Structures are given as structure tokens and as C-alpha cells.
Amino acid sequence: APAEPLEEKGQVAPYICQRRTPLLHHNTALTDALETMAEEARFCGSDVRSLAFSRAASVLKSLPWRVKRIQQLHTVPCVGEHSQRIIQEMLEDGMSAEVEQVRQSERYRTMKLFTKIFGVGVKIASQWYQRGLRTLADLQLHQIKLNLEQQAGLLHYEDLNTPVELWEAEAISQVVRKAVEQISPGATVTLTGGFRRGKPCGHDVDLLITHPSEGQEMGLLCRVISILDSQGFLLYHSTHRNSLPSLEDEELWVSDHSSTMDHFERCLSIFHLGDLAGSNQGGAGAQKLGASTGSGASSLWKAVRVDLVETPYSQFPFALLGWTGSRNFERDLRRFSKHEKKMTLNSHGLYHLEQKIFLPAASEEEIFQHLGLEYILPEERNA
Ligand code: DGT
Numbered sequence: 001a002p003a004e005p006l007e008e009k010g011q012v013a014p015y016i017c018q019r020r021t022p023l024l025h026h027n028t029a030l031t032d033a034l035e036t037m038a039e040e041a042r043f044c045g046s047d048v049r050s051l052a053f054s055r056a057a058s059v060l061k062s063l064p065w066r067v068k069r070i071q072q073l074h075t076v077p078c079v080g081e082h083s084q085r086i087i088q089e090m091l092e093d094g095m096s097a098e099v100e101q102v103r104q105s106e107r108y109r110t111m112k113l114f115t116k117i118f119g120v121g122v123k124i125a126s127q128w129y130q131r132g133l134r135t136l137a138d139l140q141l142h143q144i145k146l147n148l149e150q151q152a153g154l155l156h157y158e159d160l161n162t163p164v165e166l167w168e169a170e171a172i173s174q175v176v177r178k179a180v181e182q183i184s185p186g187a188t189v190t191l192t193g194g195f196r197r198g199k200p201c202g203h204d205v206d207l208l209i210t211h212p213s214e215g216q217e218m219g220l221l222c223r224v225i226s227i228l229d230s231q232g233f234l235l236y237h238s239t240h241r242n243s244l245p246s247l248e249d250e251e252l253w254v255s256d257h258s259s260t261m262d263h264f265e266r267c268l269s270i271f272h273l274g275d276l277a278g279s280n281q282g283g284a285g286a287q288k289l290g291a292s293t294g295s296g297a298s299s300l301w302k303a304v305r306v307d308l309v310e311t312p313y314s315q316f317p318f319a320l321l322g323w324t325g326s327r328n329f330e331r332d333l334r335r336f337s338k339h340e341k342k343m344t345l346n347s348h349g350l351y352h353l354e355q356k357i358f359l360p361a362a363s364e365e366e367i368f369q370h371l372g373l374e375y376i377l378p379e380e381r382n383a
């Protein structure tokens, strides 16, 4: 392969945000294995180990060539010893005994089953596992107390674990857009998350709502939710009213959580995607989407997770960058900002910690410029 030598001479950049990571790449078998290990480490509460496997998987996704020999990786950053062992096993035997053992282990399978419930994280799943629970039915049998979010998650378990397709995401965006325009003409709805990165399907729909006149967005989300609810589109919703802090408050930029915190008004919801029968062809979804009455047979409608976020226009590029993902890309972007540029980046803005100034931006491109990074298209952020 002609593209091989460059990368072998140590040309792979250390930070994910300095690399282009396409959705489709050349090392899927290896990255699947490493991601299983990352997930297993996360299930064990070993975040550092999980991150190491994740970073190794990310770097392999960015290589424009297929790894055939372990020696090719000697100058590639972020591939630790354990990851190398797994890769070597994969290259030699076509599979890794260690990864297979994880995939078959009762703990891994049970943790996977439980964490796939909307509202259930590693901590709770782990407690349930320790108590001896193994199936969804066990939750009822043991009369486990669930909060409203988890109850909805369990009720719609199958639907919420069926991938959301692009046409479904677009149909939902359109429904939200109609409600938004009804309240505040000029306001916009933007589809972000994995779909903006070119993924054909995802686990949820991430939507940003804003208005070009600063301040006009305030209270918009709350009213949109009430319209959607009255139209019968919502199976579940919970709004998190985070009062937007003043960006002038230095605490927002220097605290330990400054780069991961997010103060936008946000709604976690489950949409009722109606009348799906025979409508799963591209584009056709928009007209078929509608609330149907009654409980409905599961073959006729589908529950879909939707995140709605309201942002002031001046912060929109930062919110867009923050919500487009991937999570690995975001994490390294913030790490790069802090360690290489002495800046704090979050979904609200960019702050220079030494000069104590904000760096405003009207587009994602400008944010990359402030950071001295080459612009990376959303489609190239699939780390
Ligand atoms: P998916 O939905 O499985 O296809 O994959 P993504 O990439 O859409 O992942 P998702 O929906 O979990 O999150 C999309 C991006 O949004 C992710 O890069 C991080 C960001 N994000 C998610 N939740 C939060 C949050 O609570 N606060 C902030 N600031 N960002 C979040």
C-alpha cells in the first residue's frame, strides 16, 4: 500500500483533534476488539484503563492503511502494551482469546444488558449484578425501585436499543422545527451528534435550538416541549433547568469540571414515532410521522430517544462543536486546549487562562483557528 510509509515514520499526531478520523476505516476488527476491552474496563470502574483502550482504538481508526504487522505500530502513538498484545493476537490468530473471554463472561453480558436501559449507568448496573440480578425480568422479580427515567427505559427497552435511522432523525427534527417556528419565527433547529458526523444510524437524536437575536431563545425549549406534549409526541420528558451562569464568572473556567460542565437548558425525552408501517423508505418518514392514539402495536410505532438543547446564539458554535462529538474527539479537544494552549474549552465558550480573556467565535472554523488547529470536518471526527 503506497500510503503506508509516511505513517510508519512517526507522522501520526498524538491528539485525536489533530487527526482526521473517518467513519469507515481499515482496521474495524482490531478497533472492535479494543473497544470491547475499553467497555469492559469501564464496567469495572477502571476509567484510566478504559481510556487507554479507547485511545488505541481511535488512533487505528485514523490510519489510512490496514495494520498487518505489529511492527507497523511502533511509531504510532497511544497504543499501549496491553493494546499491542490484543492486536498481535488478532493479527496472528484472527481473534483474541482475551476479548472472546470478556464477551462471553456473565458479568460483561449482564452489565451490557443493564447499562442499555435508559437512565442506568455503570454504578447501578454493578450494584444489581452484585445482588445477583441477571435479566430484565429479575428487576421486577426483586421489586427493584426504578426512577421515572429508568421505568421509561425499561418499558421501551427494545425500541430504544433499535438503531435510529437518519430518516427518522430528520423526521423528528422536522416536527421539532415546526413547533419551534410556531413559537418563535427565525429560531433554528440543528441536528448534531453522530448524524452530523455522517453516521447512517445512532442511539438517539441530538438537537440544538437557537435564535439569531440573542435572548430570543430564552424559554423556547420549555414552550416547545409543551406543544410537542399536547400533540402527543412525547412518551417521556424531563427538563433540566440549568440557570446559565455568567460567562464572566471565572469559576466556570478554572474549576475541575470547567471543560465538561454544561449549563444549557436541556430536555431528555422519548419521542413517539408514529405509524411506521411501510414507511421506512428515505424521505417518506416525514409525512408518516405523527402521534397515533392508544397504546399501539409495537410494529406500528417506535420510541426514540431525543435530546433537546437550548443555546444562546453567541454560544452556538461552541455548543455545536461540543454536541457533534464523538466523545473521544471532544475529550481530546478539551485536553489539547488545556495542556497545549492554556485555554478552557467547553460548550459555552473558549477562555484563555493566562490572558484571562474570552475568544469569541462565529463558527466552528474560528474555534479551530483560535486553537491553532487545522479545521476537521464533522465527518472526520469519528474517533
Ligand atoms: P450515537 O447517538 O450513539 O449515534 O452517538 P453520538 O456521537 O451522537 O453520541 P451521543 O448522542 O451520546 O452524544 C453526542 C455528543 O454530545 C457527544 O460527543 C457528547 C455530547 N454530549 C452528550 N451528552 C452531553 C452532556 O450532557 N453535556 C455535554 N456538554 N455534551 C454532551
Ligand code: MG
Pocket: 193, 194, 195, 202, 203, 204, 205, 206
Ligand atoms: Mg447521539
